[in-house]
Amino acid sequence: MNEKKVKQLFSDYSLYTYNRVGPVFVKGKGSWLWDTKGKKYLDLFPGWGVGILGHCHPKLAKAISEQCKKLIHLPNNLFFEEQAVLAEYISKNTFPSKVFFGNSGAEGIEGAIKISRLYGKSQRHEIIAMKDSFHGRTFAALSATGQDKYKDPFKPILPSFHAATLNDLESVKNLTNDKTVGVLLELVQGEGGINPVTDNFIKGLVAWCKAKDLLLIVDEVQTGMGRLGKMYAFEYFGITPDILILSKGLAGGVPISAIVVGKHLTDLLRPGLHASTFGGSPLATRACLETYKIIKSEKLLNNAVKMGDYLNKKLNALKDKYSVIKEVRGIGLMQGIEMNQESFPVFMKALEKGVIFNSTHNTVMRIMPALNVTKVEIDYGLNILDDVLKGL
Numbered sequence: 001m002n003e004k005k006v007k008q009l010f011s012d013y014s015l016y017t018y019n020r021v022g023p024v025f026v027k028g029k030g031s032w033l034w035d036t037k038g039k040k041y042l043d044l045f046p047g048w049g050v051g052i053l054g055h056c057h058p059k060l061a062k063a064i065s066e067q068c069k070k071l072i073h074l075p076n077n078l079f080f081e082e083q084a085v086l087a088e089y090i091s092k093n094t095f096p097s098k099v100f101f102g103n104s105g106a107e108g109i110e111g112a113i114k115i116s117r118l119y120g121k122s123q124r125h126e127i128i129a130m131k132d133s134f135h136g137r138t139f140a141a142l143s144a145t146g147q148d149k150y151k152d153p154f155k156p157i158l159p160s161f162h163a164a165t166l167n168d169l170e171s172v173k174n175l176t177n178d179k180t181v182g183v184l185l186e187l188v189q190g191e192g193g194i195n196p197v198t199d200n201f202i203k204g205l206v207a208w209c210k211a212k213d214l215l216l217i218v219d220e221v222q223t224g225m226g227r228l229g230k231m232y233a234f235e236y237f238g239i240t241p242d243i244l245i246l247s248k249g250l251a252g253g254v255p256i257s258a259i260v261v262g263k264h265l266t267d268l269l270r271p272g273l274h275a276s277t278f279g280g281s282p283l284a285t286r287a288c289l290e291t292y293k294i295i296k297s298e299k300l301l302n303n304a305v306k307m308g309d310y311l312n313k314k315l316n317a318l319k320d321k322y323s324v325i326k327e328v329r330g331i332g333l334m335q336g337i338e339m340n341q342e343s344f345p346v347f348m349k350a351l352e353k354g355v356i357f358n359s360t361h362n363t364v365m366r367i368m369p370a371l372n373v374t375k376v377e378i379d380y381g382l383n384i385l386d387d388v389l390k391g392l
Contacts, residue, residue, distance in 0.1 A: 028055025044369045045358040052249030054370035063290035071282040082285040096263040101280025105221030105247035106136025108257040116182045118268040124181035130166045132192030167201040182215035187233040190222040193361035194336025215242040225249040228332035229305035251288035300371035308332035337365040349388040
């Protein structure tokens with residue numbers, strides 16, 4: 001089907017909930033995409049961070065194909081091997097815990113909020129989140145999100161959520177009261193513009209949560225699965241959350257999320273209190289376990305560190321060259337370029353020239369390549385970005 005026909009079908013039959021741009025893509029391999037006309041594009045933001053292994057990794061594709069011939073879906077009131085093995089793997093490689101599987105990051109946030117309500121025993125139910133955070137578009141996750149542009153069209157939003165300032169411990173303390181049950185945060189804000197927590201803040205926050213019996217709920221929907229050079233961002237910062245939420249890159253492109261719940265909380269959810277029809281299917285959990293295996297066998301955490309340092313160095317060289325770049329920030333393969341103008345036109349120009357970045361938070365260019373990205377690919381993409389910036 002040609003590009004014009006596909007775009008017309010979207011216009012005629014798909015709800016207008018996304019600002020779709022660019023060509024129609026038909027194939028992907030590694031960090032590359034091809035459109036209907038055979039043009040090749042470098043994807044440095046694969047699937048909004050979902051494509052942790054790039055597009056169509058051959059080992060992952062093989063595992064998915066094998067599983068499709070064996071078992072695709074079973075309801076969660078029956079036993080099957082794939083989910084049990086994955087739950088064991090995640091628990092043994094995070095912290096003493098048990099795991100609940102869903103389909104998306106927002107669904108994971110919703111489950112974590114429900115667990116916190118049970119922990120508060122109807123007496124404590126308020127959660128402190130962070131300004132500029134993003135936790136999803138379902139209603140509780142949206143209410144926790146610290147960006148008014150997402151919430152305003154749906155007001156009144158749910159009460160019981162308060163927004164502190166990231167890296168300002170006093171703002172968290174000032175919002176804490178006898179109804180507060182937990183603190184929810186990303187260790188590097190993604191949609192908020194690539195804002196990492198500072199070491200002093202996160203260590204102080206852990207101590208505050210312990211002193212006040214608050215649950216520390218860490219949203220690693222974007223930062224998990226090696227994005228920062230550690231399998232999980234909480235390892236990078238040397239802390240242990242009470243509840244950890246994983247999704248996006250968790251299964252390399254197959255929809256899945258995981259709520260990793262510390263052992264001291266695992267008796268709170270009982271049968272009937274939470275469920276997910278499609279969560280943790282044989283297909284999704286097999287794909288997830290294969291993704292973990294690939295990251296380990298191909299030493300992609302080491303590559304994320306090396307390529308992250310290289311990417312950051314190259315981006316700072318562009319900052320020195322062009323005054324339009326105010327700041328470069330990020331960790332590992334999660335980098336952001338703060339500009340003194342709208343970033344969307346830069347994104348569009350780069351797309352026209354064959355490179356996909358991401359424009360977020362109005363003025364930030366977000367770069368989150370696959371963990372197996374190469375120096376050659378980074379150079380190719382940033383040479384085009386250099387060309388675009390030169391044209392400004």
